[in-house]
Amino acid sequence: MKGLVSGIKRMEIHDGDGLRTTVFLKGCPLKCIWCHNPESISFSVQTAYFKEKCLHCGTCGDKHTAETALSCPVNAIVTYGTEYEAYELVETVMQDEAFFRAGNGGVTLSGGECLAQPDFAVELARLFHEKRISVYIDTCGFVPRETLKRILPYTDKFLYDVKAVDPAVHRACTGQDNAIIIDNLRFLSKMGAAIEIRIPLVVGYNDMEIPAIADLLKDIPCISKVKVLKYHNFAASRYEALGMENTLPPALTTSEDVQKAVDILASRGLNAVNGVTSD
């Protein structure tokens, strides 16, 4: 079972509980204008060219390909998308097993949308689960119900993104309707899954949605935490290097905005946390 991976990050503390390794699977069905992992949107291997790093040494013959990325001496050419066999990826991640055990952590499958490579994601989750490694699934929820059913038995927690309640706002920000997402969230809740909600807060785009999100979530059981993440535009150079249109909104969201959202969510009885000040 093979899959395409856009990155692996070890000793991660921001993607779930404890000390974790996050595996980013490549490809996503949404196209959020604020996406901070643009290299993980496409389902194919991509090559990026970071011109500010380039020495103009001529090694690549000015061709920016997966091939020349291998020989670029300063990694100005970078390939996003490495094909892994599931067992091989598991082996790599398991190097840190002792750290996971000591740090009450495990592995987080993220993306992109990890469940958009359903067979690969399920196989990974199954293998980790077999090794008694905690598995978190970081998902946008825009996935077939069937996939959720398949991954559920191997999942210790879902990190579930909620970006907007108003379908028009959701479409404007992500290119897709949110009915499936809300439905899936209710389904997971009904199944008794552990869920942590994550809300990327982008002032001017979805900050007005917070009260509606709060109203939606307060009636859904099984939500242990609602974390508000502060939008940043650090990914700008990656959009350019990938030759993608930079859709990033200006970075106006402040820590105070995040706290305001947290306060609204908390006032509805939700366990809301500030992603800036907490981990």
Added chain:
Amino acid sequence: MTLHQKELLDNVLKMMDYSGEEDVLKSDCDIDIYLLDNCEITVPEINRFMVAVDCRAIREIVLRERFYAAKSTIRDPAYADGMAAKLYFGTYDFGHTSACWEDVIDLGIYGLRQRIDRYRDRAGNDPHKQRFYREITRVYDAALRFIARAAKKARDEGRTEMADGLDHLTKGAPSTLYEALQTVILYYYLQQYFDGTLLRTLGRLDTLLLPFYKKADKAIVPQMLLDFMQEIDRIRAAANMPFALGGTDEQGNDLINELSYLLLETYRKAGTNCTKLHLLISKNTPRDIVENALDAVREGNNSIVFMDDGRVIKSLELLGEEHRDAVNYHVVGCYECGANGEITCSCGTRMNLAKALEMALFSGVDLLTGKQIGLANDGVFPTFDDLFSEYLRQVKYAVDCGIYCTDLCEENYGMLHAAPIFSATYVSALENGGDLYCDHSAKYPNSSVDAIGLATATDSLAAIRKLVYEDKSLTLDELKAILKNNWEGQEVLRLTVKNKFPKYGMGDKKTDDLAKKTVDALAAQVNGHPNKKGGIYRLGLFSIDWRWKFGSLTGASADGRLSGETVSQNTGATFGADRNGATAHLLSVAYLDGTRTPNGAIVDLDLHSSAVRGENGLNAMTASLYTFLDLGGFCIHYNVLDTETLKKAKDNPEAYPNLQVRLCGWNVLFSSLSEKEKEEFIARSESAGMSA
């Protein structure tokens, strides 16, 4: 009539005997006594425990004079080129000591003086021994006169608490927490300024002070400890003044107690940067004190070293030291461990692993000077294993040379330095009736070797293996020509090697094996090798700030390092080479045998501040520590770096007067670093940020 530093120095130099026949023990006792009786005493307003004296640099100058007088005996010109090129270095070390603190605190200066009499009475008529007791008795009598003088001065200035304490210490052991703390500082002064023997730890303060703490009025303790900590800090000891918390007793019980917590809390509150802390972590150390210390690191107090108690003990036992001595070890200087009763001379011998590889490649000829300093060879290495064996042969040779140079100094300690005040704290010195240095009277009169540049040498070997023996993209001769030319015209290849090749610190066993084999070979050669003092050598792997000097004298290396650039730090990866993040870095380091480096092997783990934020950040830090120690690590230190803060502090130093970073084995204020060092820290923080 008391004298200032300048007059004291002039007079001391007049007392010295330059005939080459100097009786160093007698001379040093005379100097100690002269200084004790004549130095000017002042009572700084801010000090609570101790007066101040100014004997700055006097003993260093005495030692320097003796060194020049003895140079033809203690230096062999045949080794001058290898020493100058820093392939190896061997010298004396009177600077890394721990008093026997239990006895100092138990007996006080007065009690130490009385104890000498009892040993003298038991010793019979051995003239050598009797002379030793007589000499050190004279010094201790002078020390008691000094304390009386200090007490009087304090009283004259209306400082009753200080005066009462000192007065008591002229006639008895410390009886209160205040007097115990006063004794620590007083003894520090006596050994450091009068004896001229650098004291490099205050010992396990939580255990030493516990009986006094139990009797003390708890309401006044926190302030007293804080005043103590800050007074220690104001001494501005060279390369920081450590104290230790924790450890275990002979039965294996963990020694963390109520006072440990209070001392840690005080340390956090004190905001000092000269005092530093060794936390000795056993299997039973309460997790909360470890977390508390890591939290302190995270908040900017990174002067804490986390040591694996079990592994330290094991490493000392493997040297043949008795269990009860190994358990009650001390940590001097940065992270050098010595058993109770051991003199480590931890910084005597150094050798440069990166330079040893240069010797293997260039037939023992120094790339920078063209001089023959290593072993010659025919330059033919059909396989990588052949080259690796030649590298180990050059390593062995460099260690042998360094040891030879150290031996020359150490067997002539009698020409250089005596330590009467220090010696009287060691029971072995009293039993043997001899000075710890002149007569090598310690129970374990040992010596040490430090190997420097492990990652640089390992990465270079890995690069040669790949380029020459696996990819066969270059011949060894072509690569040698490139190194000789300092990579000139080969920037693409150099950066490819630097950025793309496997490196030590990435958790890659194939590369890490090279480091492990190097350390195993060093340990087999060094640990247990007899010295000239009746003791043995011990291995360490720390580089401290020597790495700059050693790097400046090392030619271009195959890992992409340019000629003259620094070699790698301690047991850590080359900066920027830990491309797989902190856990992989720790896996590489823990793969080394942590039981064979009693002289210290530390990794400096750079973490970006965002990677340790919040509750989960502390949890991850704690997990990284415990996992590293479980997997075999010896000791670890964390630098939590924030690029933005460092950049701002570089541009605007006055806005960040207290920002500290760990330079190597000790902390420094960021503002005190050179521009080059500041830039290195900023680059390190950026690299930590990338993997954060």
